[in-house]
Amino acid sequence: EAGVAQSPRYKIIEKRQSVAFWCNPISGHATLYWYQQILGQGPKLLIQFQNNGVVDDSQLPKDRFSAERLKGVDSTLKIQPAKLEDSAVYLCASSYDRGQETQYFGPGTRLLVL
């Protein structure tokens, strides 16, 4: 089966600019996650979607980050304005449903904020 797709793979921006990342989960997967992985650390959950609804976004810095999954399939994560500390890899993952523990990760988008 096709895996989780993400784009772009790399992005370099200056602080205070905006950026958007896109994720296409595995077909049929209802649950979608966005994680932030700072260099040298494990991924940290930012937001979880179930179909087109938000399950939890308590770790999302809402003053600058936003995410949506309008049709319950693809998702976008946006940062506006970006800060230096947002430099990280942004990983998207999906699972078949909330009760299915196994998550499949995309290749990630590596963001560098200068």
Place this chain on the structure above:
Amino acid sequence: GENVEQHPSTLSVQEGDSAVIKCTYSDSASNYFPWYKQELGKRPQLIIDIRSNVGEKKDQRIAVTLNKTAKHFSLHITETQPEDSAVYFCAAWTFRRYTGGGADGLTFGKGTHLIIQP
């Protein structure tokens, strides 16, 4: 929320020797514990997992053990090979649908950089 501690942060072993990575978790409701391998610049890949109703699971050279009472679980790699060199992450997962909400996402440890010396 859940907190996962992972040790050591770096582990260097001779090729052919065994490697052990240990993790502890804080939330007794966590019931699924996967291990991911991440090579440089690549996505995390699930290598083995264990559920809370099982004490040990083995898959060829890789095994995981779980002690629910002590809230710790470990990854064991035997007969290590150069291709085992990577960063390994443990994680804990809690299904919260009926326990008041919150994310079902994984809580990861900080990772162990495993180096296999030839």
